[in-house]
Amino acid sequence: MGPDDILEIGFAFRKSRALLSAIEFGVFTVLADGPLAEGALAARLGIHERGARDFLDTLVSLGLLERDGASHYANAPMAAAYLDAGQPSYLGGLFEYLNERMYPAWAKLTSALRTGKPQAGPSAAGGFSTFYSDGSAADTFLRGMTGASLLVGRALAGSFPWTEHSTFADVGTAQGGIAVEIARAHPHLRGIGFDLSSVERPFNDYVRGSGVRERVSFQAGDFFKDPLPRVDVLILGRVLHNWDVPIRQMLLDKAHAALPRDGALIVHDALIDDARQERPHCMLSSLNMLVQTAGGSEYTAADCRGWMQAAGFTRTQLVPLAAMQTAVIATKT
Amino acid sequence: MGPDDILEIGFAFRKSRALLSAIEFGVFTVLADGPLAEGALAARLGIHERGARDFLDTLVSLGLLERDGASHYANAPMAAAYLDAGQPSYLGGLFEYLNERMYPAWAKLTSALRTGKPQAGPSAAGGFSTFYSDGSAADTFLRGMTGASLLVGRALAGSFPWTEHSTFADVGTAQGGIAVEIARAHPHLRGIGFDLSSVERPFNDYVRGSGVRERVSFQAGDFFKDPLPRVDVLILGRVLHNWDVPIRQMLLDKAHAALPRDGALIVHDALIDDARQERPHCMLSSLNMLVQTAGGSEYTAADCRGWMQAAGFTRTQLVPLAAMQTAVIATKT
Numbered sequence: 001m002g003p004d005d006i007l008e009i010g011f012a013f014r015k016s017r018a019l020l021s022a023i024e025f026g027v028f029t030v031l032a033d034g035p036l037a038e039g040a041l042a043a044r045l046g047i048h049e050r051g052a053r054d055f056l057d058t059l060v061s062l063g064l065l066e067r068d069g070a071s072h073y074a075n076a077p078m079a080a081a082y083l084d085a086g087q088p089s090y091l092g093g094l095f096e097y098l099n100e101r102m103y104p105a106w107a108k109l110t111s112a113l114r115t116g117k118p119q120a121g122p123s124a125a126g127g128f129s130t131f132y133s134d135g136s137a138a139d140t141f142l143r144g145m146t147g148a149s150l151l152v153g154r155a156l157a158g159s160f161p162w163t164e165h166s167t168f169a170d171v172g173t174a175q176g177g178i179a180v181e182i183a184r185a186h187p188h189l190r191g192i193g194f195d196l197s198s199v200e201r202p203f204n205d206y207v208r209g210s211g212v213r214e215r216v217s218f219q220a221g222d223f224f225k226d227p228l229p230r231v232d233v234l235i236l237g238r239v240l241h242n243w244d245v246p247i248r249q250m251l252l253d254k255a256h257a258a259l260p261r262d263g264a265l266i267v268h269d270a271l272i273d274d275a276r277q278e279r280p281h282c283m284l285s286s287l288n289m290l291v292q293t294a295g296g297s298e299y300t301a302a303d304c305r306g307w308m309q310a311a312g313f314t315r316t317q318l319v320p321l322a323a324m325q326t327a328v329i330a331t332k333t
Numbered sequence: 334m335g336p337d338d339i340l341e342i343g344f345a346f347r348k349s350r351a352l353l354s355a356i357e358f359g360v361f362t363v364l365a366d367g368p369l370a371e372g373a374l375a376a377r378l379g380i381h382e383r384g385a386r387d388f389l390d391t392l393v394s395l396g397l398l399e400r401d402g403a404s405h406y407a408n409a410p411m412a413a414a415y416l417d418a419g420q421p422s423y424l425g426g427l428f429e430y431l432n433e434r435m436y437p438a439w440a441k442l443t444s445a446l447r448t449g450k451p452q453a454g455p456s457a458a459g460g461f462s463t464f465y466s467d468g469s470a471a472d473t474f475l476r477g478m479t480g481a482s483l484l485v486g487r488a489l490a491g492s493f494p495w496t497e498h499s500t501f502a503d504v505g506t507a508q509g510g511i512a513v514e515i516a517r518a519h520p521h522l523r524g525i526g527f528d529l530s531s532v533e534r535p536f537n538d539y540v541r542g543s544g545v546r547e548r549v550s551f552q553a554g555d556f557f558k559d560p561l562p563r564v565d566v567l568i569l570g571r572v573l574h575n576w577d578v579p580i581r582q583m584l585l586d587k588a589h590a591a592l593p594r595d596g597a598l599i600v601h602d603a604l605i606d607d608a609r610q611e612r613p614h615c616m617l618s619s620l621n622m623l624v625q626t627a628g629g630s631e632y633t634a635a636d637c638r639g640w641m642q643a644a645g646f647t648r649t650q651l652v653p654l655a656a657m658q659t660a661v662i663a664t665k666t
Contacts, residue, residue, distance in 0.1 A: 001396050001411045003424065003484055007656055009395060010353065010428050013346035013436055014617040020343065021443045048449030051623040054630060055446055057609045058616035062342060063334050067610065078334045091336065095343050103346055104440055110354045113388055116381030151336055276390045277400065283391035284347040290384040297387060323340055 013103075018058050020099035023092050027059065028075050028083035035072040089150065097144025101137070105291050112291045121292030122242070129222075132198040142202050145174040145238070148323065152237070152268065153181025155321035160266065160329065162186045165232035169194050171223060171255075172239040175206035176216060179235075183212040191216045192229050223251060228258040237268045237325075241285070244295030245307070252311035259332045265313065267304055271326040274300045281324045304328045346436075351391050353432035356425050360392065361408050361416035368405040422483065430477025434470070438624050445624045454625030455575070462555075465531040475535050478507040478571070481656065485570070485601065486514025488654035493599065493662065495519045498565035502527050504556060504588075505572040508539035509549060512568075516545040524549045525562050556584060561591040570601045570658075574618070577628030578640070585644035592665045598646065600637055604659040607633045614657045637661045 022028065025045045030036070036044065042052035056073050059065040064079045075084065082091045105120035118124040122141075125131040132138045156178065166189065170179040173193030183191050193203050197220035207213050219229055228234060234255045240248045255265045270285040282298050289296035305316050305328065313330035320326050355361065358378045363369070369377065375385035389406050392398040397412045408417065415424045438453035451457040455474075458464040465471045489511065499522065503512040506526030516524050526536050530553035540546050552562055561567060567588045573581045588598045603618035615631050622629035638649050638661060646663035653659050 001409065003411065003415050004656065005396070006352070006411060006415055006424070008614075009348050009397075010431055011349065011614065011617070013349035013431075014439060014621065015342050015613060016344065016346035017439045017442045018617060018620065019339070021446060024443050025446070047446050050449035051446050051620065054616060054619040054623065057605075058613065058620060060610045061613040061616045063338070064342075076334065078336065078339060082336050082339055091339070098343055098346075106347060106350045107437055107440070109350045110357050113354060113358070113380050113384050116383030272390075277393045280348060280391065280394040281341075281344065283387060283394045284344070284351060286387040287351065287384065287391060288347065290387065323337065 015062060016098070016103070018055070018062065019064065020095055020103065021055075022059055022064065023083065023095040024099055026085065027056075027065070028079045028092075029085040031065070031073065031075045032080065032084040032086050035068065035074040037070075037072050041073055091147045091150060093143035093145075094147030097140050097147065100140050101144070102288070106288075109287065109291060112287075116290070118293055119291050123292060123294040123296075129196050129198065132196055138198075139202065142174050142199070146177040146206060148238070149174075149177030150181065151322040152325045153178040154185070155325075156235075156237075156266065156268070156327065157182045157185035159319050159321065159327075160233075160264075162189060162233075165264070166190065167231040168192070168233040168235060169219070169229035169231045170235045170237065171195075171228060171251075172236065173203065173218075174199060176203050176210075176218075177206070178237055179216050180207060180210045180212055183216045184210070187215075189215065192219045192231060193217070194219045194221050194223075194229055196220065196222060223254065228254050230258055230260075231263075232260065233264045233266065234259060235266045235268075237266070240267060240304070241269045241289050241298050242293050242296040247295070249307050249310060252307050252313075256311045256313060256332060261332060263332045265308070265330045265332070266327050267308075267330070268321060268325045268327040270298050270324050271304070271328070272298050272300045274302045276300065279324070285324075301326065301328055348395060349431070349436070351388070351395065352397065353428055353436065354388075355392055355397065356416065356428040357432055359418065360389075360398070361412045362418040364398070364406065364408045365413065365417040365419050368401065368407040370403075370405050374406055424480045424483060426476035426478075427480030430473050430480065433473050434477070435621070439621075442620065442624060445620075449623070451626055452624050456625060456627040456629075462529055462531065465529060471531075472535065475507050475532070479510040479539060481571070482507075482510030483514065484655040485658045486511040487518070488658075489568075489570075489599065489601070489660065490515045490518035492652050492654065492660070493566075493597075495522060495566075498597070499523065500564040501525070501566040501568060502552070502562035502564045503568045503570065504528075504561060504584075505569065506536065506551075507532060509536050509543075509551075510539070511570055512549050513540060513543040513545055516549045517543070520548075522548065525552045525564060526550070527552045527554050527556070527562055529553065529555060556587065561587050563591055563593075564596075565593065566597045566599065567592060568599045568601075570599070572602075573600060573637070574602045574622050574631050575626050575629040580628070582640050582643060585640050585646075589644045589646060589665060594665060596665045598641070598663045598665070599660050600641075600663070601654060601658045601660040603631050603657050604637070604661070605631050605633045607635045609633065612657070618657070634659065634661055 108119035122131040169192035176193040179191045270282040286298035308330045315331045317329045441452035455464040502525035509526040512524045603615040619631035641663045648664045650662045
């Protein structure tokens, strides 16, 4: 590690901003129609001529665009796959969320560290039910979760023995991104998206276009008050990290109570390595829980297995998914 | 390039924030006194217990801190060298500037791209002379420039034939960071820091503690109105990028007029590669000029050589410095 590595860390926010602004302008979606010269592309996007060339060449230097000998810009393959809003594999909802909410929230990291209190997000807004009643913030958040769920849902669909089960419920489902990917990959499954009633409409809006609406339905509920759905497999994805340890334990206890014998619980989050020194993305996700929730954090697989054992689960298994998410799968025996 | 690379770019701002908050808390300066356990360190820093462990382990995962078997935290070698405010090689002024000014300014990148107008910095404040009269913003900016100059000044001191010259002037010198490093390395040289009169006091404050105050003096001047100092070597470092091309040409013309035969002009900035596709840091620095100035941008070596030739310089040479800065050195024949 040299001083240039330190500078790289310090200046890294600028490359995030370039990508997030590119998503905001729809650069990759416009270029899905074919390569364009600088002037035509800038005009389509509404980018002023002063910064257009530098902005587009920045995206070239980051590997997101390609520029040919005639100075026409085109999407790099990865951008075409994941950053074009017309593709089913579009991750842009996540980046819109980072752009509108997380980047400005993280300007307050110092204050979050000093006080231990959330500076933004659901907790700062008075909890999820209040937060979900703020249309604009909730909409950005929910689409962000959908974008963040795509790769993870696909990985989960391929790394669990779904053929041995018939029903599942995704608890804290948001728009149902995870449930949709699993149901798409396994036509024999029926799934439930479980969340607060205020999420029903955005859930239905998303699932309606998914091709699996006949097999994925919404169940309104509050996991603080209500029992969890009675299904073969329960999923708690990006849920435990929002809450403190006693609430996590309560949720795992509820999951154990709700599952049948041979039922499975899948927990996934940005698990920290047990030695807490190798995964900066996961450590930073834990700080994100500091910035945005009252008691949340990421945690290690060892932490999770301990809570699962306390809830009565005896067999657990670690499964790396995608996008730095790792699952801990527990079976009720 | 895979989807994880896109996610890495999108989330990169969080690692910047972790470093910038660490600088703000003085983590590396406190640890210069020796390793500390989590609780003692958090208490010294004023960090709430809730996020302390995650924050410190984030810095471990980024390679900035080390944690021993007894869970004591210590500076990693590079952090000890460059991030401890007690060291002469402290770069922290730069990071304080990024923390206080550049991170929030870049939240407005989309607006800068849409309008072509600066959103922050000297131009948005009404030009350098107005900007320098705002004590707090100017102070942060000037210390930022000093932090950014240290490695570059040392590199420049070692990569130019200073023994062939007796005098130099650093034009747009800010606190004189570059001039001090060159004078320190070459005791036969006398140098001038040339800048607006409002910079004289912070310049003198900095040079007073440098050990070269007898050989480095301030000359107040406005390069729009006044001729440049008559010295053997003129330096225009991080100056041309603030201005549009006609002003750059005017400055190079003035430099040519001021220099003696065999005199040299050293221009340095975050030069973009001629193909404009290989240096994201430099492209992003160019966007920083969009965000913070009315007409500035970075530029390529080919651009710079063209302006130098138009000014009358016939021999030019490229010299990579440090921290992504490259010099173009021109000789007056």
